[in-house]
Amino acid sequence: MSKTSIFNFILALFLVVFSNNVFSQLGNNNMVLIANRNQHNPTNHEWRYSALWGYVAPNGREYAILGGYWSTIIYDVTDSANVYRVDTIGGVASGWREMKTFSHYAYVVSEGTNSRLQIINLQNLPSSVSLVATYSHSGYTRTHTVSQSGPYLYMNGGDYLNDGIFILDLTVNPASPILRGTWQTHYVHDCRVVNDTIYACNIYDPPGTVSVINAVNKNSLTTVTSWVNNPNPFPHNCALTTDRRYIYTTDETTSPPGKLKIWDITNIMSPVLVTTWQPMGITNTIVHNVEIYGNYALIAHYEAGVRLLNISNPTNPVEVAWYDTYPTSNTNQFRGCWAVYMFPSGKIIASDMKTGLYVLKTTFPIVGIEDPSKIPSNYSLNQNYPNPFNPVTTIEFTIPEGSHTKLTVYDVTGRQVGLLTDDYRPAGTYKINYDASHLASGVYFYTLSSGKFRQTRKMVITK
Numbered sequence: 001m002s003k004t005s006i007f008n009f010i011l012a013l014f015l016v017v018f019s020n021n022v023f024s025q026l027g028n029n030n031m032v033l034i035a036n037r038n039q040h041n042p043t044n045h046e047w048r049y050s051a052l053w054g055y056v057a058p059n060g061r062e063y064a065i066l067g068g069y070w071s072t073i074i075y076d077v078t079d080s081a082n083v084y085r086v087d088t089i090g091g092v093a094s095g096w097r098e099m100k101t102f103s104h105y106a107y108v109v110s111e112g113t114n115s116r117l118q119i120i121n122l123q124n125l126p127s128s129v130s131l132v133a134t135y136s137h138s139g140y141t142r143t144h145t146v147s148q149s150g151p152y153l154y155m156n157g158g159d160y161l162n163d164g165i166f167i168l169d170l171t172v173n174p175a176s177p178i179l180r181g182t183w184q185t186h187y188v189h190d191c192r193v194v195n196d197t198i199y200a201c202n203i204y205d206p207p208g209t210v211s212v213i214n215a216v217n218k219n220s221l222t223t224v225t226s227w228v229n230n231p232n233p234f235p236h237n238c239a240l241t242t243d244r245r246y247i248y249t250t251d252e253t254t255s256p257p258g259k260l261k262i263w264d265i266t267n268i269m270s271p272v273l274v275t276t277w278q279p280m281g282i283t284n285t286i287v288h289n290v291e292i293y294g295n296y297a298l299i300a301h302y303e304a305g306v307r308l309l310n311i312s313n314p315t316n317p318v319e320v321a322w323y324d325t326y327p328t329s330n331t332n333q334f335r336g337c338w339a340v341y342m343f344p345s346g347k348i349i350a351s352d353m354k355t356g357l358y359v360l361k362t363t364f365p366i367v368g369i370e371d372p373s374k375i376p377s378n379y380s381l382n383q384n385y386p387n388p389f390n391p392v393t394t395i396e397f398t399i400p401e402g403s404h405t406k407l408t409v410y411d412v413t414g415r416q417v418g419l420l421t422d423d424y425r426p427a428g429t430y431k432i433n434y435d436a437s438h439l440a441s442g443v444y445f446y447t448l449s450s451g452k453f454r455q456t457r458k459m460v461i462t463k
Contacts, residue, residue: 208233
């Protein structure tokens with residue numbers, strides 16, 4: 001071993017043993033920076049930025065939607081050599097701002113005074129965006145987080161009723177949401193919705209539970225079960241593996257620093273804690289948010305930055321790449337990386353509370369986002385079932401390649417009465433439950449458009 005190598009080894013060992021901040025990982029690993037953009041209005045507040053989300057336009061261009069202290073900022077991140085700010089939409093001052101997308105709209109919430117729900121039109125990208133509506137209803141002025149599944153928004157926390165969940169229906173007009181059902185049992189900090197099942201993180205519900213809620217009927221939400229997210233329960237957000245056998249939860253505790261937990265929910269009535277996870281060699285930082293993409297879990301880990309886990313074996317996650325957006329320290333403070341998102345292309349975006357947007361990529365190809373064994377060979381639109389139905393039916397379709405996909409419902413006059421999907425979809429098979437309780441009895445048609453494929457089928461509502 002050379003003298004230089006010996007010196008570097010001793011230095012690394014010294015930092016591991018003697019640093020209170022546990023700097024065991026020196027530098028970044030298997031993840032490189034494409035761009036960092038820190039262009040927000042100046043403020044002395046540590047929380048200059050908050051959440052972010054991604055949007056893939058029908059033409060395939062990729063955009064980052066970033067929450068700022070005073071506004072929502074949209075960046076075009078398509079060209080790695082030219083990441084630039086497109087536009088901003090102002091809002092009330094807030095230390096956190098969160099968003100989701102459906103169709104060509106972004107839906108932005110915060111807990112700023114009277115912030116309500118901002119609806120931003122993304123259709124004119126890449127030239128500009130515009131605020132088309134600010135939604136509210138009696139008793140509602142602010143929301144902590146927003147989740148989205150298909151044409152429904154799940155509004156969490158805030159000031160409506162008991163700060164649980166209420167659903168907004170986008171099927172009729174995405175720019176004019178319709179209030180549907182509520183769940184008021186506990187405060188909900190955030191939730192994940194898969195196949196019309198809500199997994200709600202009740203962060204302030206002593207002693208900290210995860211609730212499972214049936215949301216097939218959007219007007220009537222019913223509790224299935226709940227469990228305490230032990231040990232040190234403080235469930236902040238969660239994500240499910242693609243087979244829905246495991247749920248990953250994040251505990252946002254300072255003492256001890258919150259960990260990622262992996263639960264086996266094969267028997268949803270009796271979840272089993274499989275293991276916990278922290279970044280290799282770092283025990284002081286706090287986990288914040290987790291997103292799952294096929295065989296990968298992407299994590300925002302506050303001062304430890306962006307962490308990528310291979311979860312081919314969901315019970316034994318292996319850390320394969322990371323990028324530290326907050327290299328100053330590794331402590332149990334609420335600062336650093338807030339949110340993460342991965343595009344279908346494999347490009348990663350992240351938000352750091354102090355230094356803004358990070359656009360990243362791994363040094364190895366991301367594989368396993370789409371399971372080749374489950375990619376269909378042809379386009380298809382199946383007959384809905386049951387049919388006739390009242391009021392919920394299931395529509396299944398397959399697409400053999402990733403493309404912008406739209407599933408629309410029409411009445412016999414050709415008037416659009418429902419929009420179930422209008423976004424980029426990776427290749428695969430999809431099942432969508434359609435709640436048509438707002439429609440009268442009669443004959444309707446649903447049309448799938450994906451790439452050059454287009455097919456229409458008939459369905460019947462009987463009430």
